[in-house]
Amino acid sequence: MEAFTTHTGRAVPLRRSNVDTDQIIPAHWLKKVTRDGFEDGLFEAWRKDPQFVLNQEAYRGATVLVAGPDFGTGSSREHAVWALQNYGFKAVISSRFADIFRGNSLKNGLLTVVLPQETVEALQQLAETDPAAEVTVDLVGRQVRAPGITAGFELDENARWRLLEGLDDISLTLREEEAIARYEANRPSFKPRTVVV
Amino acid sequence: MGRTLAEKVWDDHVVRRAEGEPDLLFIDLHLLHEVTSPQAFDGLRKAGRPVRRTDLTIATEDHNTPTLDIDKPIADPVSRTQLETLRKNCADFGVRLHPLGDVEQGVVHVVGPQLGLTQPGTTVVCGDSHTSTHGAFGALAFGIGTSQVEHVLATQTLPMAPFRTMAVTVEGELPDSVTAKDLILAVIARIGTGGGQGYVIEYRGEAVEKLSMEARMTICNMSIEAGARAGMIAPDETTFAYLKGRPHAPEGADWDAAVAYWRTLRTDDDAVFDHEVVIDAAELAPFVTWGTNPGQGAPLSERVPDPASYEDASERYAAEKALEYMGLTAGQPLRDIRVDTVFVGSCTNGRIEDLRSAAEIVRGRRIADGVRMLIVPGSVRVALQAVEEGLDKVFTEAGAEWRHAGCSMCLGMNPDQLAPGERSASTSNRNFEGRQGKGGRTHLVSPQVAAATAVLGHLASPADLSDADVRTPAGV
Numbered sequence: 001m002e003a004f005t006t007h008t009g010r011a012v013p014l015r016r017s018n019v020d021t022d023q024i025i026p027a028h029w030l031k032k033v034t035r036d037g038f039e040d041g042l043f044e045a046w047r048k049d050p051q052f053v054l055n056q057e058a059y060r061g062a063t064v065l066v067a068g069p070d071f072g073t074g075s076s077r078e079h080a081v082w083a084l085q086n087y088g089f090k091a092v093i094s095s096r097f098a099d100i101f102r103g104n105s106l107k108n109g110l111l112t113v114v115l116p117q118e119t120v121e122a123l124q125q126l127a128e129t130d131p132a133a134e135v136t137v138d139l140v141g142r143q144v145r146a147p148g149i150t151a152g153f154e155l156d157e158n159a160r161w162r163l164l165e166g167l168d169d170i171s172l173t174l175r176e177e178e179a180i181a182r183y184e185a186n187r188p189s190f191k192p193r194t195v196v197v
Numbered sequence: 198m199g200r201t202l203a204e205k206v207w208d209d210h211v212v213r214r215a216e217g218e219p220d221l222l223f224i225d226l227h228l229l230h231e232v233t234s235p236q237a238f239d240g241l242r243k244a245g246r247p248v249r250r251t252d253l254t255i256a257t258e259d260h261n262t263p264t265l266d267i268d269k270p271i272a273d274p275v276s277r278t279q280l281e282t283l284r285k286n287c288a289d290f291g292v293r294l295h296p297l298g299d300v301e302q303g304v305v306h307v308v309g310p311q312l313g314l315t316q317p318g319t320t321v322v323c324g325d326s327h328t329s330t331h332g333a334f335g336a337l338a339f340g341i342g343t344s345q346v347e348h349v350l351a352t353q354t355l356p357m358a359p360f361r362t363m364a365v366t367v368e369g370e371l372p373d374s375v376t377a378k379d380l381i382l383a384v385i386a387r388i389g390t391g392g393g394q395g396y397v398i399e400y401r402g403e404a405v406e407k408l409s410m411e412a413r414m415t416i417c418n419m420s421i422e423a424g425a426r427a428g429m430i431a432p433d434e435t436t437f438a439y440l441k442g443r444p445h446a447p448e449g450a451d452w453d454a455a456v457a458y459w460r461t462l463r464t465d466d467d468a469v470f471d472h473e474v475v476i477d478a479a480e481l482a483p484f485v486t487w488g489t490n491p492g493q494g495a496p497l498s499e500r501v502p503d504p505a506s507y508e509d510a511s512e513r514y515a516a517e518k519a520l521e522y523m524g525l526t527a528g529q530p531l532r533d534i535r536v537d538t539v540f541v542g543s544c545t546n547g548r549i550e551d552l553r554s555a556a557e558i559v560r561g562r563r564i565a566d567g568v569r570m571l572i573v574p575g576s577v578r579v580a581l582q583a584v585e586e587g588l589d590k591v592f593t594e595a596g597a598e599w600r601h602a603g604c605s606m607c608l609g610m611n612p613d614q615l616a617p618g619e620r621s622a623s624t625s626n627r628n629f630e631g632r633q634g635k636g637g638r639t640h641l642v643s644p645q646v647a648a649a650t651a652v653l654g655h656l657a658s659p660a661d662l663s664d665a666d667v668r669t670p671a672g673v
Contacts, residue, residue: 016515016518017512018390018391020627022608022627022629023629026635027608027610027632030232030233030260031261031279033235033236033239045635073390073391073490074421074422075325075326076325076326076340076342078233079343098391098424099394099424100341103341103342103358104342104343104345107342157217158218158219159358170244170351170352173351173354174352176213176354180212183212183223184223187223189451190451190452190458191316191319192313192315192316192319192445192446193252193253193445194252194254
């Protein structure tokens with residue numbers, strides 16, 4: 001995983017609540033067997049509308065998505081995170097994320113930042129009035145900064161450390177081989193096994 | 198202080214606990230399907246890692262599989278590649294697979310329980326948000342992403358952040374006309390699509406205790422639609438009776454030891470939930486959704502709500518957008534909404550009891566002109582049982598289509614889709630924009646409402662049907 005320390009880029013305001021992962025990447029894109037090539041599927045249905053925010057010239061190349069509450073609900077598809085990253089997003093800001101989406105994002109180095117709804121709306125307003133305004137998402141200082149806006153954010157210390165260092169969860173867990181083997185040795189015999197009976 | 202059911206199961210799976218770090222949990226059962234696993238196997242291959250516990254892993258094909266002509270090559274080359282990729286991955290890594298055509302194939306959340314693999318007090322994961330289904334057995338069951346699928350394949354564990362506990366207590370008895378689906382849709386409408394966020398919900402109370410295992414699965418299945426991490430129901434005699442004798446259920450002394458352990462899996466009397474919701478079962482009625490998220494629902498007897506009635510600005514906006522997408526008008530009676538398609542199936546309502554209850558309603562009747570009704574059993578086993586009971590005939594004689602098992606129109610990854618503007622009454626779990634096909638409009642309903650809707654051509658409950666439309670079989 002690529003480490004995330006701090007990122008500065010222009011923002012896209014997405015004023016919709018309950019953006020589910022079927023909207024982020026529709027199911028027919030899920031037939032791919034790779035982690036890349038999902039950029040054209042991102043918000044596919046909405047992008048057919050020329051007025052949709054991502055189709056506006058002013059937001060071309062923006063890297064921070066500022067979304068409404070309950071972003072990433074529904075399906076567990078990690079493809080939603082890959083689609084956002086493939087398109088070029090480095091961070092998503094919302095007042096509330098669905099759990100599975102949030103977990104998936106942090107495992108892929110897409111920083112999901114939770115800010116109070118009024119701060120999210122202030123950032124959306126800023127991006128609407130001045131699409132060229134730059135927003136900095138600083139994981140080291142746990143702060144989002146933009147012209148006229150400074151807001152601290154919380155992130156679980158362990159998740160933050162993994163992101164800052166770009167650590168791979170599996171390698172970290174495999175260091176616990178002894179503990180896993182000990183647990184396995186003590187499992188009751190009645191626990192189910194998938195071997196054909 | 199006492200512990201909740203969820204806390205007990207969690208504690209029994211902690212491999213490693215350290216201050217300031219997520220607990221490392223052991224995973225008892227890992228279910229795989231073709232959509233969320235290819236990139237995970239790819240990761241293993243790149244790192245030169247094996248699957249640690251093939252004996253705790255099982256795969257089936259469901260999301261992409263066609264429900265017609267299953268003996269012919271799959272027409273869509275991309276779907277075919279994904280299924281072939283799963284077959285190759287399972288062969289290369291030694292994972293048990295039930296492919297299309299196999300008698301144990303079906304929707305992954307129907308297959309696990311029917312094999313007896315889903316057991317009380319286990320941890321169950323799958324790269325699919327509806328893994329919450331398995332919580333009906335008192336298992337702690339989570340949907341996970343592909344990175345986590347790879348993590349479980351490699352280590353049989355997952356680092357998990359702590360959760361909060363919520364009790365949803367359903368007091369009293371459900372009226373006869375009210376099903377588990379109506380109950381869970383009402384719960385989601387009450388707490389909202391984000392209301393369960395960070396929580397493991399335990400469903401309890403008299404009404405829940407009286408439910409069959411299949412009805413309990415319907416409820417736990419949709420926990421994710423309230424944003425919850427998982428849903429659970431304490432195991433009891435109903436659970437044990439369901440499991441006894443299934444292919445992977447414990448036997449002999451193991452059965453006795455298992456039941457003794459399972460009996461301990463109840464929330465202690467002095468345990469405290471972080472949040473509690475109480476629902477009066479007697480107040481519930483057949484429930485349908487009118488909007489584009491599962492929280493936008495109402496009793497069938499009501500009208501499409503007026504967005505202006507919402508105080509919260511973002512909810513108001515969401516309701517406006519939903520009505521626009523759904524092609525509905527505020528104030529329109531829900532019963533007046535006409536549908537083109539009725540879908541009975543999915544991990545929510547694709548089990549034998551669901552098919553039986555829908556068949557009971559269409560038996561001897563004809564579905565309305567211009568309505569297409571698809572019956573997609575949740576698994577091959579469910580289909581075989583239905584055929585044995587003659588349900589397939591009941592459906593086809595009513596004018597419905599009897600299909601092969603799979604996820605089908607729940608998410609339209611296979612050819613079973615709504616056309617733009619088409620409207621369905623669906624027993625599935627998500628009414629998101631475009632979920633069942635680009636531009637398709639979905640109303641989530643119970644199997645009973647689905648069947649009555651198919652007969653009348655508009656959203657309806659069995660109570661709206663008259664005996665007059667039951668035809669007497671010819672010659673009788």
